[in-house]
Amino acid sequence: MKDRLGWREAALALLIAVLTYQVVVPFVVIIWTSLKQARPGEPDFLTLSFTLANYARAYGNAAFWHTSWNTLSFALAATLIAFVIGAFMAWVLARTNTPLAGLIGFMLIGRIVIPGILIAISWILVASPNIGLVNQMALKLLGLRNPVNVYSFWGMVWVQALELVPLVYLLLAAAFQAMDPRLEEASSMTGAGNWRTLRRISFPLALPAVAAALLLLFLTTIETFEVPLLMGTRAGVRVYTTEIFYDTSRTPIDWGLSSTYAMALLAVALVLLLAYFRLIGHGERYQTITGKDFRPRRIDLRSWRYLTCAVALLLVFLITGVPFLMMLYASLLPFYQAPSAAAFASMTFDNYWTLFHNTKTIAPMINSTILGPATATAVILLVALISYFVQKTRMRGRRLLDILGFAPIAIPSVVLGATFFWFYLIVPLPILGTLLIIGLAYLTKYMPVALRFVSASMMQIHGELDEAAQVAGVSWARNFCKITLPLLKPGLLAAWFWVMVHAYRELTIALMLARSQNRTAAVVIFDLWEEGSFLLLGAFAVLMFVVLIALSAAAHSISRRFGVREQLA
Amino acid sequence: MRSGLITAVTRRRLATMAAAAAILTAPTVAFAQGAPPLTAVEKIYAELAALPKPERARRIEQGARQEGKLVLVHTLRGPLGAGHVELFHRRYPFLALDVAGEVGSQDAAERLLAEETAGRHLTDAIVTAVMDLDELIRRNQVARYPTPAVEAILPRYRAFIDPQNRWIPWFWSEHGISYNTRLVPPEQAPRGWNDLCNPFFRGGVSFDPAENRFLSGLNAMLGEAGTLRLLKCIGANDPIVQRGHTQRMELMLAGDHMVQGDNYLYHGVAMQRKNPAAPYAIVYSAPILATNDVAAINRNAPNPYAAALFADWTLSAESQAYLAAQLRGPVTLPHPFLPDSVELIDNIDPPPEVMDRLLAGWYRYVEKQK
DSSP states (O other): OHHHHHHHHHHHHHHHHHHIIIIIHHHHHHHHHHTOSSOTTSGGGGSSOOOOHHHHHHHSSHHHHHHHHHHHHHHHHHHHHHHHHHHHHHHHHHHBOOTTHHHHHHHHHHGGGSOHHHHHHHHHHHHOTTTOHHHHHIIIIIOOSOOOOSSSHHHHHHHHHHHHHHHHHHHHHHHHHTSOHHHHHHHHHTTOOHHHHIIIIIHHHTHHHHHHHHHHHHHHHHHOOHHIIIIIHHHTOOOHHHHHHHHTTSSSOOHHHHHHHHHHHHHHHHHHHHHHHHHTOOGGGGOOBOSSOOOOOOBOOTTHHHHHHHHHHHHHIIIIIHHHHHHHHHHTOSSOOOSSHHHHHTOOSHHHHHHHHOGGGHHHHHHHHHHHHHHHHHHHHHHHHHHHHHHHOOOTTHHHHHHHHHGGGGSOHHHHHHHHHHHHHHSOOTTTTSHHHHHHHHHHHHHHHHHHHHHHHHHTBOHHHHHHHHHTTOOHHHHIIIIIHHHTHHHHHHHHHHHHHHHHHOOHHHHHHOOSSOOOHHHHHHHHHHTTOHHHHHHHHHHHHHHHHHHHHHHHHHHHHTTOOOOOO | OHHHHHHHHHHHHHHHHHHHHHHHHHHHHHHHTTOOOOOHHHHHHHHHHTSOHHHHHHHHHHHHHHHOEEEEEOOSOHHHHHHHHHHHHHHOTTSEEEEEOSOOHHHHHHHHHHHHHTTOOOOOEEEEEGGGGHHHHHTTOBOOOOOGGGGGSOGGGGGGSOTTOSOEEEEEEEEEEEEETTTSOGGGOOOSGGGGGOGGGTTOEEEOSOOHHHHHHHHHHHHHHHHHHHHHHHHHTOOEEOSOHHHHHHHHHHTSOSEEEEEESHHHHHHHHHOTTOOEEEOTTSOEEEEEEEEEEBTTOSSHHHHHHHHHHHTSHHHHHHHHHTTOEESSSOOSSSOTTSOEEEOOOOOHHHHHHHHHHIIIIISOOO
16 A cells, blocks of 8 residues: 555656646746746846736737637637548447448548648649649639639638548547447447437547547647648738747747737637536546446448448548648659649659758658657656546646646647747756757647547546555556556557657747757758758658658557557557 | 949959958947947957958968867758858868758847847857848847958949948848749730739739848838838739748749749749749849848857858858859859849848838738738
8 A cells, every 4th residue: 555655656746847847837938928028038037027018019909809810710610620520530430330441540540640731732732723733623624713722711721620630530539449338239229229329328428538629629720830821821811820920930039929929829728628627527427448348349330331431531532642642743743733644754753862862851850750759658658647647536636737738738839949949048958959858848749639638538447447456456556557558558559649740740849949960850841841842842751651650550560569459540 | 445444443442442441440440339348259350350361261270170160050941051061061071060050041040149148159150131130230249250251242242241240241132023924925024013013913923921121122122102102002913922932933833823023033043944844034124132141150159260260161162153053142253143234222121110111011001911
């Protein structure tokens, strides 16, 4: 008993220390900066005189409220569309006998490895007025001029929604797989059909994951940058992140103002998080993993399964196929041209040779290959602990751990990157210019999403397992490592994959903290983008896709070796 | 003819003499204007300025050898910047280079400003557009570095030189009008800046979001009232505002829109060299806005000799030839593709209150923000 308490307390103390350093300190810096007119580092910055001048400037003009409206409506529309598509895919692939489910799931998850900036570019090439593939075909075949326009509010919503579908899928598929089929069987035995069972049993049981998905989708869209930058600017739709970007694109950067914008995002995140807690207030209602063994049951759709297969294939083609094929196509061209016989005749591997001959691209690939898995592993361990203390203990103030772990979602990457940059400039720890500073920033950035993944799975594990371990005299550490973590495997694996890929391809923070020795793959992508080498960028993205798929396959293989039998798809 | 030649030679001599005088008197001028006392770095540079050229060059190289390192923020991106740095490294292999090369001009200035504000002296020199140095200059963060290397700058570009030696101009960027020859018939081709208001181009002229350098260039060409008038009529012509100069160029050449209302011109030329069929034409009859790109040295540079070595080398024959080969604007050699006849407008930063009004005009008329 003494041993159990000792380990638990040590883990809790470590957790509090890490969260304080990784979350509280950046927030203090941001709040402090928002109340100051002096820049960090200036003598006045550390004095105890504060002002609300930044708040008056940020919120006191009509443009801010217009931008707020744009941001919220964009986020809401993209969230709803992504959720509907993602939930459909998760249910069809995880819980029905739809043919090719494994392949479709793999392709859907494969989409995550394609950087957001490339997705946006691909859709520009597909649905841009005049040169977009769809518009050209519409003109040739139907005589219609520009029926679709990606540079519009709904164009932005569509691309962003497709970008988010894999996140919904990962969250909900893990929850659906962890569902005890006996509840559904009981429903069927009472005469309820598949649809009624889905509506009354399956979805309500997945409510934590559903709420987490909606929350994450909404906040991720508010924080998203690539789509608003590449499409929104031309469409005249400005959102918070583009405002912050343009505000921080001038010298001297107004850090006070950008911190104040981050405070608005924090307020939105806190309100939503509290609503989320209220919604899932009684966690025990969602516990489906108990001490009894079970295997998730697949629902027989009979002949409808071919229709669900066709719809899922179409969706996965739009989500993964279109951007990947556009990148592959562009990577083989000597100069960009719309698809035609001449374009295919001119194809060459020159872009790939150019990349292989450029030694400057190899070191960043290696850096990202270290950063991605290392960040993901650290984040997963951290959020598993947070999730455990929040969901499985009666400790006072446990909600605060959840709030702390989730709060960084409100910090836009540009502000988070700047905060770490400033912090380590002022505090002379020798990590500027190393991979460690980027890794620490990523730890803060990716904690919120991973926490929701793992919390949703943790909520499904019944407390009786913990109690049984205690009765059997199993130490807390052994119980956590040997019982809790293995039961969380679907959620953990999904979260690990999500964080690994995103840390691999993250741009904004890497760019702000980049020096000569710690450039990452995403920095190379940005560089190629800025110099207009879209075709080289396509080649680089195809290579990155291959590396990330290999990494994911290796991780999957390792996890199977150590006992994980669940499939992501 | 002879008279013209004499005049040209005399002008050049006068300009050289003026530059030499400026170099020699710079420290005095700085003190006379009430500038703060020289830092250790600036004292080194003032001492160097008093030496004969060969001795000066020898001392700089010797000092750089002892330092053994250069920390630089270089804003020529990707292979272009990497190639430039590699050339420098080949010339001075004894220096270990720590180069950040993925940042924009404003970010380079902001990085130095952040480091110095925090009291960390990490960076030796930055490459940036001169107008992005404003804040650093206001806070006196840039070293005064008089160098005879600027003597090589062609008369046409001598206005880029700072009499107070706070920057070393070594290339320039051209902002001008270009168009897609497949979408714009010759008779409709734009001739000047006011043609961007031609209804024929309605919805087909693209710009980046608000850029100080573009607005200050227009202001230098047209004055404040003229610039605001132009912005108003451009805005009425339903312009495309999209971020990314090179991206916009690629889109225009692929047929997305007709005209680049403002963009660097070299990228289209590079694409045309790669693919001679690329439908690209530059409007040479419209004045071209020239932005001065410079090297600036941190007045607290940890490696002042290495920084000086790099600053001088930027104006060397090999550095300038490299720029020309890459279609960028050298200052000691003729431009690689712009004809001599083209009219250049020096991009001079207007007072902040004027820039504020120009930006407000841009947002109101062109981006139509509420």
